[in-house]
Amino acid sequence: MRLPALLLSAGVLAVIGCAGPDGPATYVGGSACVSCHEPETAAWTGSDHDLAxxxxxxxxxxxxxxxxxxxxxxxxxxxxxxxxxxxxxxxxxxxxxxxxxxxxxxxxxxxxxxxxxxxxxxxxxxxxxxxxxxxxxxxxxxxxxxxxxxxxxxxxxxxxxxxxxxxxxxxxxxxxxxxxxxxxxFSTTWSDIDVSCEACHGPGSGHVAWARKRSRFPLLVPEPDTLTEKAMGLVVSIHDRAIWAWEMDSTTGIARRTRPRGATQDLPTCARCHSRRASLRPEYAFGRPFEDTHVVEPPVPPLYHADGQVLEEDYVYASFLQSRMYRAGVTCGNCHDPHGLRARADGNLLCRTCHDAARFDTTSHHGHRPGTPGSLCVDCHMPETTYMGVDARRDHSFSTPRPALSQVTGVPNACTGCHAERTDE
Ligand code: HEC
Ligand code: HEC
Ligand code: HEC
Ligand code: HEC
Ligand code: HEC
Ligand code: HEC
Ligand code: HEC
Ligand code: HEC
Incomplete structure (x- = not known):
C-alpha cells in the first residue's frame, strides 16, 4: 500500500521506527493474545493444556x-x-x-x-x-x-x-x-502456569508490537496473506499451510501429500512435551529441530516392547516416528486440533479422510461387523495401555496386530488383547 505523502511526517516515521522488533522476543503471556485471536482462545479455554x-x-x-x-x-x-x-x-x-x-x-x-x-x-x-x-x-x-x-x-x-x-x-x-x-x-518461575499460547507459538513480544503497529498504521503494513510469520514478528512458524495438501491415491486407497510437509510444522512443537526425552539445554529452541535441544529415548526395550509397541509411559512422539504415516508426511495436526485438542473427526471418519472407506472400513479388511467392537480402526491400529492407574492411552506407532509375531517374541497384539479367551494360535 502506498501512503499519501502528506502523512509521511518525521513524527510518524519515528514512531514506526521504534516499534520494530528490537532484540530477542520475550514472553508477554497468553492473556495478551485474547483480544485479537478470539476463536483460538475460545477453543483452547478449558482444554487439557489450559488445565495442565x-x-x-x-x-x-x-x-x-x-x-x-x-x-x-x-x-x-x-x-x-x-x-x-x-x-x-x-x-x-x-x-x-x-x-x-x-x-x-x-x-x-x-x-x-x-x-x-x-x-x-x-x-x-x-x-x-x-x-x-x-x-x-x-x-x-x-x-x-x-x-x-x-x-x-x-x-x-x-x-x-x-x-x-x-x-x-x-x-x-x-x-x-x-x-x-x-x-x-529452587526459585522456579513461569509466565503462564499452564500450556498456553506461547508454549507453542514462542515468545510473542515482537508479534504483538507488529500487530499494534498494524492497527495503528493500517496502510503501512501489508495484509497478512502477503506476509510470512517472520514478518509478523512470530519467532516460530508452525502454521503449516500444507497441512491439508492431501489427495486420494486410487491404487493404494491411501491419500498422499501433494506438497511436502513444511520444515517447521507442529511435530517438534508437540514433541517437546509429548515425548520421553532428556534435555540437553535448559531452553527449548523454537523453530529449530527438536533434536537440537533434546535426546529422545529410542523405542527399544525396556521402555518399549521388542517390536516398538509402547510399554512404559513413553508419550507419543517416538512411537509415531516408527510409523509409515510419519514417513509419508502426516503430522499431529492432521488428526488433532492443536487448540481444542479434540480429534479432527470422530471414530473411523478421522481415518477415512485419508484411507478409502471402501477398502479399509469394511468387514473384508477388519473381519468384524461395522459398528461392533473390533471394527474401529483404533481398536487394532492404536491399542490402549493404561498409565497412572486410570489413563488409557493409544499407541501412536500405528502397527498392525500380528498374533504370529506374539507367539515368537511375546509382544502383545490387539486381537488377543480383546479376545482374552483365545490364544494367539
Ligand atoms: C493487536 C492484535 C494482535 C495481538 C495482541 C496478537 N496477534 Fe497474532 N495476529 C494478529 C494479526 C492481525 C495476524 C495476521 C493474521 C490474521 O489476522 O489471521 C496475526 C497472526 C498470528 C498468527 C499466525 C497466523 C498465520 O496466518 O500464520 C499466530 C500464530 C498468532 N498471531 C499468534 C499470536 C499469539 C500467540 C499472540 C499472543 C502472544 C498474538 N498472536 C497476539 C494480531 C494480533
Ligand atoms: C499446543 C500448541 C499450541 C497452543 C498451546 C496454541 N497454539 Fe495456536 N496453533 C498451533 C498450531 C500447531 C497451529 C497451526 C494450525 C494449523 O496449521 O492448522 C496454530 C495456529 C494458530 C493461529 C493461526 C490460525 C489460522 O488458521 O490462521 C493462531 C492465530 C493461533 N494459533 C493463536 C493461538 C492463541 C491465541 C493461543 C492461546 C490461546 C494458541 N494459539 C495456543 C499450536 C498451538
Ligand atoms: C509445553 C508442553 C506441551 C506442548 C508444547 C504440547 N503439549 Fe499437549 N499436553 C501437555 C500436557 C502437560 C498435557 C496434559 C494436561 C492435563 O492433563 O491437564 C497435554 C495434553 C494433550 C492432549 C490431551 C490428552 C488427553 O489425555 O486427552 C492432546 C491431544 C495434546 N496434548 C496434543 C498436543 C499437540 C497436538 C501438541 C502440538 C501442537 C501439543 N500437545 C503440545 C503438554 C504439552
Ligand atoms: C515430558 C513432559 C512431561 C513431564 C516431564 C511430566 N509430564 Fe505430566 N503429562 C505430560 C503429557 C504430555 C500429559 C498428557 C498425557 C497423555 O494423555 O498422553 C501429561 C499428563 C499428566 C497428568 C494428567 C493425567 C493424564 O494422564 O493425562 C498428570 C496428573 C501429570 N501429567 C502429572 C505429572 C507429574 C506429577 C509429573 C512429574 C513427576 C509429570 N506429569 C511430568 C507431559 C509431562
Ligand atoms: C492425513 C492423512 C491420514 C490420516 C488422517 C490417517 N492416515 Fe493412516 N496413513 C496415511 C499415509 C499417507 C500412510 C502411509 C502409506 C504408505 O506408506 O504408502 C498411512 C499408513 C497407515 C498405516 C500403516 C502404518 C504402518 O507403519 O505400517 C496404518 C495402520 C494407518 N495408516 C492407520 C490409520 C488410522 C488408524 C487412522 C485414523 C486414526 C489413520 N491412519 C489416519 C495417511 C493418513
Ligand atoms: C480387527 C483389526 C483391524 C481393524 C479394526 C482395522 N484394521 Fe487395518 N489392518 C489390520 C491388519 C491385521 C492389517 C495387516 C494386513 C496384512 O498385512 O495383510 C491391517 C493393515 C492396514 C493398513 C496397511 C495397509 C498397507 O497397505 O500396508 C492400513 C492403512 C490399515 N490397516 C488401515 C485401517 C483403517 C483406516 C481402518 C479403519 C477403517 C482399519 N485399518 C481397521 C487389522 C485391522
Ligand atoms: C492418524 C491420526 C493421529 C495422529 C497423526 C496423531 N494422533 Fe494423537 N491420537 C489419535 C487418536 C485417534 C487418539 C485417541 C483419541 C481419543 O480416544 O479420543 C489420539 C490420542 C492422543 C493423545 C491422548 C492420549 C493417548 O495417547 O491416547 C495425545 C496426547 C496425542 N494423541 C498426541 C499426539 C501427538 C503429539 C501427535 C504427533 C506426534 C499425534 N497425537 C498424532 C490420532 C492421531
Ligand atoms: C476391540 C476389541 C476387539 C479387537 C481388537 C478384535 N476383536 Fe474380534 N471380535 C470382537 C468382538 C466384540 C466380537 C464379536 C462381534 C459380534 O458378535 O459380531 C469379535 C468377533 C471376532 C470373530 C468372530 C467370532 C469369534 O469369536 O469367533 C473373529 C474370528 C475375530 N473377532 C477375530 C479377531 C482378530 C483376528 C482380531 C485381530 C486382527 C480381532 N478379532 C480384534 C472384539 C475385538
Missing part, C-alpha cells in the same frame, strides 16, 4: 477434601479443609504424620494430582491422585504395589516427585527452573 496446572481453589480442585481417608502400606492419609485451605495429613519427610497444605492442582483428566510446597522452593507431587472420571470418583495411590518408604526417591517428598525438576517443564509456559546448586534451592 492451576492454583488450588474451589473451582480447580476436583476432589472433595471432606475428611476422606486413604491407606497405603499401612499408613493412613486424610484429606480435609482448614477454612479456605486444602489440607492433607500424611507421612512427611521423616516418616511421621504431619499436616501439609495443597497449593496447586496438576493435570485434570482422567486424574488430578496435588502439589505441596516444602522448604527450599520445592513443590512435591502427592502420591494419591483423584480419579476424575464420571462415576469413578475416588482417591487412589499411583504406586499401589510398592511400599515406598521415606528414604526411597519415589517417596512423595523425594527427588522423583519433585515438581521443579521432574514435571514443571511440560505443564507450564516459559518455565525457568532457577536451581541454585550451592543453596540446593
Amino acid at each position: 496446572m492451576d492454583q488450588a481453589t474451589d473451582s480447580t480442585v476436583l476432589a472433595p477434601f471432606g475428611g476422606e481417608a486413604a491407606e497405603h502400606a499401612g499408613l493412613r492419609t486424610t484429606f480435609f479443609r482448614d477454612g479456605a485451605r486444602f489440607m492433607v495429613r500424611t507421612d512427611g519427610p521423616d516418616g511421621s504424620p504431619q499436616d501439609f497444605e495443597v497449593r496447586y492442582v496438576f493435570g485434570v483428566r482422567p486424574l488430578q494430582q496435588y502439589l505441596v510446597p516444602l522448604p527450599n522452593g520445592r513443590l512435591q507431587a502427592l502420591p494419591f491422585a483423584w480419579d476424575t472420571r464420571p462415576g469413578e470418583h475416588a482417591w487412589f495411590h499411583l504406586y499401589p504395589d510398592d511400599s515406598v518408604t521415606t528414604r526411597d526417591p519415589l517417596h512423595w517428598t523425594g527427588a522423583f516427585q519433585n515438581w521443579n525438576h521432574m514435571c514443571a517443564d511440560c505443564h507450564s509456559t516459559n518455565l525457568v527452573k532457577g536451581y541454585d546448586a550451592d543453596a540446593k534451592a
